[in-house]
Amino acid sequence: DAKTTQPPSMDCAEGRAANLPCNHSTISGNEYVYWYRQIHSQGPQYIIHGLKNNETNEMASLIITEDRKSSTLILPHATLRDTAVYYCIVRVSFYNTDKLIFGTGTRLQVFP
C-alpha cells in the first residue's frame, strides 16, 4: 500500500503558486520522497525528489518538514499545462531493486 496520503483534488488560478501537501508519517530514515505527475493517460513524469533537505529545480520546489513526516510540492507559477494528477511517493528500495508505489494522488486543476 501507498505510504502517503494526499488530498484528492485542488484548484489553482493560473499564474499563482500551487502548493500540494503530502503526509508520509511512516517514512523510514533512508527513504526518499518523490513527486511525479501524470497528464491524462500519459506516462508519469518525474518532477523532483528529496531526502531531508529542501530541493528546487526548474519545475518545482520540494519542502520537507524537519521530522520528515510531511512535504509540500510547490509549483511557483502554475500554468494551464500543469493540470494533472500529482503523486507523492515514498520510494521503497531493497538490496538490488526498488519500486514506486503510487497512491491515488492529487488532481490539480489550474483555471484561467
Added chain:
Amino acid sequence: EPEVTQTPSHQVTQMGQEVILRCVPISNHLYFYWYRQILGQKVEFLVSFYNNEISEKSEIFDDQFSVERPDGSNFTLKIRSTKLEDSAMYFCASSDGLNYEQYFGPGTRLTVT
C-alpha cells in the same frame, strides 16, 4: 533529451492470445521496470529487472507474465494468454541506479476483447 520509447501505442488482442509489449529504455540505464494502470485506477508496479534477471515482482505478475531483454536495447513484457482483466495501459520505465529517478515511456494501451 533521451527518452523511453514503447511500441505499439495501442494493441488490440483476443482473449487467450499472446502479446508482447516492447520498450526501448534510455541507453545507459541499468534498471528496468514495468507498471500498469487499469482505466481510472492507480499506477501499479509489476516487475523490476536488473542484471538480466527479475529483481522483484508483484502479486499481479503471475506465471502468465514474463520479461526479457533480448538484445541489450529492448526490454519486453510478454503475456502468454491474455484475459479481459489484462486490459490496461502498460508503462515501461528505466533508471540508471537505485534511488535515481525512473523515467517512464508513453505507454501501450492493451485492449483484450
